[in-house]
Amino acid sequence: MFEIGEKASKIPDCIRFDSGGTNFHVDFIISECIKGFKTKKTLKLEFGLEDLRKEIAKKERKNGKNIDYKNVLITNGVMGGMYLVSSSILNRDDKIIANKACFEGYKWIADCCGAELKQVDLSDIQKIKSEINPQKTKLIYFTNPDNPTGKIYKEKEMREIADIAKDNNLLIISDEVFNEILYDNRKYISIYKFAPENTIIVNSFSKNYFMSGLRIGYLIAPQYIIEPLSRHLVAMTGAVNTFGQYCALCILRMKNKNLKQYKQYKNELEKRRNSCAQKCEEMGWEMQKIEAGYSAFPDIKMDGEKFMEKLLEHGVAVIPGKVFGKDNK
Amino acid sequence: MFEIGEKASKIPDCIRFDSGGTNFHVDFIISECIKGFKTKKTLKLEFGLEDLRKEIAKKERKNGKNIDYKNVLITNGVMGGMYLVSSSILNRDDKIIANKACFEGYKWIADCCGAELKQVDLSDIQKIKSEINPQKTKLIYFTNPDNPTGKIYKEKEMREIADIAKDNNLLIISDEVFNEILYDNRKYISIYKFAPENTIIVNSFSKNYFMSGLRIGYLIAPQYIIEPLSRHLVAMTGAVNTFGQYCALCILRMKNKNLKQYKQYKNELEKRRNSCAQKCEEMGWEMQKIEAGYSAFPDIKMDGEKFMEKLLEHGVAVIPGKVFGKDNK
Incomplete structure (x- = not known):
């Protein structure tokens, strides 16, 4: 690529x-962000701006997720969130399941973790089941809306994948970066609904808000996972860039405008x-x-x-x- | 902390x-950065802005380093650079040598890599030697100017550490974040001078230019290391935030002003x-x-x-x- x-x-x-x-x-977004940022006197390290986490929680609650801002961690884009979770969970030679066609970056993350990406048609439940290695399979990378096919998964499909995750103690990383770019008046439902305890949601401002260089992503996870992940995040990159966090906050607050x-x-x-x-x-x-x-x-x-x-x-x-x-x- | x-x-x-x-x-820095940034039409992913890498190479050449922009990789702050190198090189149970008193973040990185941080007085060559495990010791985290003691290492001390690194095939990560904040008209020399092939320099805009929330760091390494590191960086965080990179470029170009x-x-x-x-x-x-x-x-x-x-x-x-x-x- x-x-x-x-x-x-x-x-x-x-x-x-x-x-x-x-x-x-x-430009219309950036100039508003800049207006807000000019009033800051010093550029500070912010380990996940609390106001931003609150706005994200509010937005995600509207999407039917039963969460608090303490379930939100700001990450260095979606890749940052996926790498963070993957490198925290995977051991060498572990397996990750992903769709037959998926974003190339998933393989880069798997490679960095010494794990293997098993690509299988995620609409075919039997094929998923046959790919699971009880000792080695730990994660499912689930992209919904799908990239590159642009498909939105049906509730029935998600329920089945969620059941597989629960039955096999797998964690689903649900990559939802396109979940606000929907056509033909479609509605979006997250797989979180069917397996809230087994799902970590990752999302960002790159696709839904066309801000791909901002590198502001977030993940939503049960609170007991957020604490160790945030420590790992600090070790990886110190913190997430302050300007980008203020931009993201501004985007959410100014969305209606x-x-x-x-x-x-x-x-x-x-x-x-x-x-x-x-x-x-x-x-x-x-x-x-x-x-x-x-x-x-x-x-x-x-x-x-x-x-x-x-x-x-x-x-x-x-x-x-x-x-x-x-x-x- | x-x-x-x-x-x-x-x-x-x-x-x-x-x-x-x-x-x-x-403010005086941020408003200039913003002026430059306003003219950009879209926010793009930049995998290490070439102009920024060139400005950094120019600056570092002035400090006596024989390098080209291809030796420069933009990272998510210094932590991002140190984690990147450490996680690429270390295996579980490997050892890292660091000074007796050092930044706590070094331990977080070691922990994330499953490695052990061995803290020893870096002014005491015999102690360093006695800490080296030929199979397990891979890295020296060398902070110069030192944090928190504010000491600048003498040439003789650096030459001895460099020799240890060369003799034992160790890589030195030279953390130089304070190398432009010198008192009493002191001059700065990098350990790179004494072991260019064994040294990876990490630096950032946080301390020298007071821009700690920017999360723009860089590392300087032999070119054959840059390529795999940049792949790993992409897997970790996608890219480094564009706005911060433009700010950093602006800082270097406007420095004289x-x-x-x-x-x-x-x-x-x-x-x-x-x-x-x-x-x-x-x-x-x-x-x-x-x-x-x-x-x-x-x-x-x-x-x-x-x-x-x-x-x-x-x-x-x-x-x-x-x-x-x-x-x-």
């Missing part, structure tokens, strides 16, 4: 579909989603229309890498399916 | 000597250092006058914890010596 990004960055005006960002301007702008961006994304699906159909490419997020994962019926190279020559950067796991075209 | 900080944060107008910060206003302000702050620190040393003497407390940084580490000839509790009642927060290692009073 980095190699593609590096090539793409050297092509003037390259159209970038290789990394999960948008080309949306976020900016609703029109966010709505416009979401409409724009939905338009892009529709035109992308239509083009894929015209090309004879099979693709489940995405229900959330901003990816597209068509079966292009040819070699993904060659196609990628070809597109790059025309100034368009995409990533081949195998980046999401070796079984993907 | 956190318990003290938590107590102190609840005391109105508490005078804080417990964490390594100043009460200096950094702000020299007067920095000089004033340094003079203020020197004044505080002198008055602190005088007061300690008046109290009959022994203390080596600090040569750099902004700590004070007197032998108060009484129980550190009781003294701390007493001072806290009067709205002054300090930390007892044992926080820096069990052999300190």
Whole structure:
């Protein structure tokens, strides 16, 4: 993925579909954040700004999660949260279950922990069960809305995965970074509902609020887990950057004021989603229309890498399916 | 350390000597950073802003280090750099050597890596040698200028430590966060000079530029180490926050413009250092006058914890010596 990004960055005006960002301007957010930040006199280390944790708890309670701000830990983005939990829990040669196609970063985390990422179709309960090693399997990385397929899991599917987690004493890390970018008036339900004691939610401001360089993520976990995780976080990076935390707080507090702008961006994304699906159909490419997020994962019926190279020559950067796991075209 | 900080944060107008910060206003820096940042249209993920790496390389070359920007990796503060290197190198039960009194965070990192921190007087070469376990000892955490003693190591001492590292195939992590806060017109030399192939330098903008909430650090290492470390960094936190990187770049580029302000702050620190040393003497407390940084580490000839509790009642927060290692009073 980095190699593609590096090539793409050297092509003037390259159209970038290789990394999960948008080309949306976020000036209106940044200038408001800055207004708030100017009044601070010194830049202090904040080990998880309490006000920010409270705003996040409020937001997540609206999504039906029975939590308090003490269940919230601010992390260095979602990767920071996932690495934190994974490296705290995993021993060498442990196994993690993830979807058949999943974000490449999951594998990087697994590699760093000396663990193995087992990619399996998470809609196929029998396949998940057959992959579980009672001694070694510790975690399920569950991405909902899914990346890159843009699928939203059904309640029945989540209930079954939740049951597997409870029966096998597994922890689910529920990556919900696209849970506010939903199309066709869909509603979002977290797997937390079906296994609150076995679920750690990770989320961030990168995708839902288009602030990917901010590196502010958070995780939601039972309170007895937050304390050791926060110690580990301090050892890993000292603290999470103060400016980003104030920005995130500002975003949540000012959300209502900016609703029109966010709505416009979401409409724009939905338009892009529709035109992308239509083009894929015209090309004879099979693709489940995405229900959330901003990816597209068509079966292009040819070699993904060659196609990628070809597109790059025309100034368009995409990533081949195998980046999401070796079984993907 | 956190318990003290938590107590102190609840005391109105508490005078804080417990964490390594100043009460200096950094508005003049932040507003310049913001001016630069406003012109950015989108907030992008930057995996180590190339311009920032170049400015850092330039600065470090002035300090006599023979390096290129490709030797520089931007990290999540110094803790982020030290954890990154330590967790990449250490196996369970490995040993790290650090000074008799050292920053508590070193122990947190060691704990996270399942390694043991061996604290020994780094001015005593025989003691260092006797602590080395040829199979298990992998790292030396070398803090220069030292924290909390404020000592600057002499060339002879550094040469001896460098030789030990070379002879025993150890890596030195040289923590240089106070290397621009020097008193009595002292000059700074890095241990890198005596063991360039065995040294990884870590530094940040928190202490030298009073920007402790920015979480921008960097490490300097041989190029063949940078590549795997940068992969590990991405797995750990995705990337380092963009705003902070632009701030850091701005600080280095604007340094000349702000020299007067920095000089004033340094003079203020020197004044505080002198008055602190005088007061300690008046109290009959022994203390080596600090040569750099902004700590004070007197032998108060009484129980550190009781003294701390007493001072806290009067709205002054300090930390007892044992926080820096069990052999300190």
